[in-house]
Amino acid sequence: MKKITIAYIVLIQMLYSLPALGQLILPVNKACDEQFINDMVSLKTTKPSNYYYYHYIASGGCQGVELREDRFDRLNKHFAKLGNLDAKWALGEGYKELVKSARLGSIAAKAKIVQANTVQETAHFSRDKGLDALHLSDEIKQRYVSEILELADKGDIRVLRTALVYYLWTPLSLSGSDTDAIKATNRLKNAQRLVTRFGDQYGWLKMFYNIWLLEAKDVAWCTQSFEGKQYTLGFEKDLETFSRPLLCSSIFDKELYEQIRLMDEVSRIRDFKEQLVSLDDNFTGNMQARLKKLKEWDKAANHIALLAYFNVPLAKEMLAFMLTSLPYEPNRNLAGFYWIYLDHEPSPLMRLISSVNGKNGYNINKKITEQVIPEILASEKHFGMSYLYQGRLDDYYKFTLKNVLPKGDLPTLYSFYLMFKFEDNTRAWAMIKALEQYDTNMANQLAADFTASGLHQPDRLAVEKVMAEIKPYLPERSKAHYSQIDWRRDIKPYLLLQLSLMIEQGISKNQ
Numbered sequence: 247m248k249k250i251t252i253a254y255i256v257l258i259q260m261l262y263s264l265p266a267l268g269q270l271i272l273p274v275n276k277a278c279d280e281q282f283i284n285d286m287v288s289l290k291t292t293k294p295s296n297y298y299y300y301h302y303i304a305s306g307g308c309q310g311v312e313l314r315e316d317r318f319d320r321l322n323k324h325f326a327k328l329g330n331l332d333a334k335w336a337l338g339e340g341y342k343e344l345v346k347s348a349r350l351g352s353i354a355a356k357a358k359i360v361q362a363n364t365v366q367e368t369a370h371f372s373r374d375k376g377l378d379a380l381h382l383s384d385e386i387k388q389r390y391v392s393e394i395l396e397l398a399d400k401g402d403i404r405v406l407r408t409a410l411v412y413y414l415w416t417p418l419s420l421s422g423s424d425t426d427a428i429k430a431t432n433r434l435k436n437a438q439r440l441v442t443r444f445g446d447q448y449g450w451l452k453m454f455y456n457i458w459l460l461e462a463k464d465v466a467w468c469t470q471s472f473e474g475k476q477y478t479l480g481f482e483k484d485l486e487t488f489s490r491p492l493l494c495s496s497i498f499d500k501e502l503y504e505q506i507r508l509m510d511e512v513s514r515i516r517d518f519k520e521q522l523v524s525l526d527d528n529f530t531g532n533m534q535a536r537l538k539k540l541k542e543w544d545k546a547a548n549h550i551a552l553l554a555y556f557n558v559p560l561a562k563e564m565l566a567f568m569l570t571s572l573p574y575e576p577n578r579n580l581a582g583f584y585w586i587y588l589d590h591e592p593s594p595l596m597r598l599i600s601s602v603n604g605k606n607g608y609n610i611n612k613k614i615t616e617q618v619i620p621e622i623l624a625s626e627k628h629f630g631m632s633y634l635y636q637g638r639l640d641d642y643y644k645f646t647l648k649n650v651l652p653k654g655d656l657p658t659l660y661s662f663y664l665m666f667k668f669e670d671n672t673r674a675w676a677m678i679k680a681l682e683q684y685d686t687n688m689a690n691q692l693a694a695d696f697t698a699s700g701l702h703q704p705d706r707l708a709v710e711k712v713m714a715e716i717k718p719y720l721p722e723r724s725k726a727h728y729s730q731i732d733w734r735r736d737i738k739p740y741l742l743l744q745l746s747l748m749i750e751q752g753i754s755k756n757q
Contacts, residue, residue, distance in 0.1 A: 497548045
């Protein structure tokens, strides 16, 4: 009994040596507490952590308190004296101690370091410039990510903005792997979850999310009319009457919006087609020439964004393709994936774009004719790969051998090699011999991999038997290529054909 009592006392002493348990999280739902609002003028508070509440109140986030710019300097100076790091950074101080402060447990410092993972600058977003001078290592940048995201999920006002910015503006690779697609999906889900749960209590979340949607070419926010609306929050009024028009001006052409709004369905489709005709993806030349070409595409994307808002067929697919495929800087992959993520009834083209970016868009239990684009080889190839995701290796092999390989897709032989490497090394070696006819360098690399894996060349007659089996499906040398979806060869011709058919059908319907 005595040992238990001593252990209990030690535990209590340890707890009291830490910040109070209730203060480990600074709940966002206390942001508009009357005690903080009443102290905005006198600033009697002595708690450094109250900075986040006072700053939000000063932003006009609470009823009865107007946004006033002159408050911020006074708040920053007061809380900087109390030792709040965010207040110090607002005054341009304290960056040199950032890493040390994080190591000592400062949530503000940890959150600031997490921000270093985001893109440096976009048209609507810029990370803290003070971070760049620190040249933080990737290891340090990643060190506190999970802790900060976990605190945000609990509604900690100190880190909500940081978490949302991390989810939406941290560069993302979409290499075509399902791992990357899952990461993109989770980022979008988590961002939306934060906005849904805490956006009404903390208006900065809605503001930053709407800003990011503009970078994804979703112009719905810009089309809204707030004329005559009565505002209870100064923050909301400033956001919708001042910030929104300013932010939208870079991508939203109100005059063009009105023109498209007044068009009938066929005219909108015709307008879309006219936008595509002149687009080419030649990004060669010097930096200035490439930048000029990218600006042309971006202007077209802004136009297509308006068509997508009016649900013009294939406009959203085009946005997904443009944002994930063009050399935008900084990285726009997540913005492009947003359109894939939203589409729950994908068209054949969206299925293809989705699959190319790692999210399988095909359903082997539905008719292939409703999903595949026969004119685009990559479409059939990715449909075949959906058998792999179901663990149906034999069906994948048969489908791909008969439908994809004959049309010239050499990576099919490479995939077959990997599939049979340890299961059927005779068939794996046959794939190497088949590849020799088209690409000796790749074949030699696979042969070296075969040997390095401890495998031995199989019986020659057994290999010849497999070669005879696949020979009818091997493509002519002139057709052989490494298939990837291409704007000029695949996407543009398909879109123009489909839009032409829609225009014809629309005209016939109206006659």
